[in-house]
Amino acid sequence: MKFFTKPVKPEDTADEALLNSYRETRDLKVLGRLYERYMPLVYGVGLKYFKDEEQAQDAVMGIFEELAQKVHQHDVKQFRSWLYVLSRNHCLMQLRAGKKLETVTLDEFVEFDPVLHPDNEGREEAMQALERCMDKLIPAQKQSVKLFYLDEKCYKEVADETGFTMNEVKSYIQNGKRNLKICLEKNSGQ
Structure with missing residues (x-):
């Protein structure tokens, strides 16, 4: 009996290796190398939500800072997908924090x-x-x-x-x- 599994892409293996290395060493340069691969994705998410290049650039930096903490708190299976969700949530929280959902006198x-x-x-x-x-x-x-x-x-x-x-x-x-x-x-x- 043959089991079908999702094929492992080379970048998935490299992502996992860099992620494990960062978790062990907490060396931000290692995490930075991993993050650099996905900065266009993160920037795109920021642009989608903020519709402003400067805010999207700020989000790229803010998400990296958040990533450095959260990567230790979560069991990340697919880094790219997980980072996308983290980026989206970060942007939504920034939008909510920037304005009250209900403002009244x-x-x-x-x-x-x-x-x-x-x-x-x-x-x-x-x-x-x-x-x-x-x-x-x-x-x-x-x-x-x-x-x-x-x-x-x-x-x-x-x-x-x-x-x-x-x-x-x-x-x-x-x-x-x-x-x-x-x-x-x-x-x-x-």
């Missing part, structure tokens, strides 16, 4: 109605109501909402600061905002 966030709160006194009451409602949120929601809306941090910065995953951060912010809205509506008698 504090007034929009708590949905103040200028007709209901035309003076500073009404605004002060609304701010106090917001503080009381913030205190009713579970700690993870409160922390995520505060960092995102009040401290104006992006999802990635909130995740880095709290240790929550990106999905947890998004969930805490979404649920926290909904809970705040419900609480504020109850307090205002709407």
Whole structure:
């Protein structure tokens, strides 16, 4: 009985040898030789996502730095394919970090109605109501909402600061905002 396996290309073997050598020695020159083969691929991925040559060039450098760390954390079978995914994820994270997925002002966030709160006194009451409602949120929601809306941090910065995953951060912010809205509506008698 004959088993069919995927043919091994010479560059796959050379990639694996360089990768193993880097893992053993941590010599960045070795990793650089391997990375140099795929720089056009990485640059192309950067260009695809950023649509800007300078940002794509910056991504090539940033991805190399990320590669030097992540190659020790993952069992890489096909370097080229793995590097493509790493490059794509790097670019997406840069795009997300560069802009908030949702930007709102504090007034929009708590949905103040200028007709209901035309003076500073009404605004002060609304701010106090917001503080009381913030205190009713579970700690993870409160922390995520505060960092995102009040401290104006992006999802990635909130995740880095709290240790929550990106999905947890998004969930805490979404649920926290909904809970705040419900609480504020109850307090205002709407």
